[in-house]
Amino acid sequence: MSQAVLSxxxxLVVVLFCVSGAQKLMNPAGVVGAVSGKGLPYPEVLAYLTIAAELGLGLLIALxxxxxxxSVLLAVFTVATIVFFHNFWSMTGDAARTNQIQALKNLSIVGGLLMIAAAGPGRFALNRR
Structure with missing residues (x-):
């Protein structure tokens, strides 16, 4: 039973990434706009890397x-989203509160991803590395 629960x-940890990545794939211009709005370099490149990270790495983990x-790569990506997109420490009011919640949610997800990295994918996986 524990192997089934692990799988x-x-x-479940990556459902959010797969859905978000698929939505971003349908509107890459919106992702470019969001990246541009944060003043990051090469917004087109970063937009497609974001889609690849969320959808590609999410599917690899799910499978x-x-x-x-x-899971390690997706954890690094998720920490980067906290730093660049949910930087509540440089905000005030409702934006700070909303982004703090998002940052803490992402930090919790990073914990789940690191558990996958430590425990492995479980018995029900395409490979068991």
Whole structure:
């Protein structure tokens, strides 16, 4: 049973990334705009890297294919989103409160991703590295 729970947890941790990545894939111009709005360089490149990270790494983890490596990469990506997009420490009022919640949510997700990296994908995976 614990192997089934581990596999289910692995999938549930990345549902958010897969859905978000698929939505971004349908509107890459919106992602470019969001990246541009933060003043980051090469917004087109970063937009497509974002889509690849969310959808690609999310699917790898969900399938259990190189899940350890993919979860570490997705954790790094998620920390970067906290720093560049949910930087509540430089905001005030409602924006600060909303982004603090988003940052803490992302930090919790990073914890789940690191658990996958530590425990592996479980028995029900395309590979068990």
């Amino acid at each position: 289910l947890a692995r999938i 259990g294919f190189y899940a350890r490596a993919a």
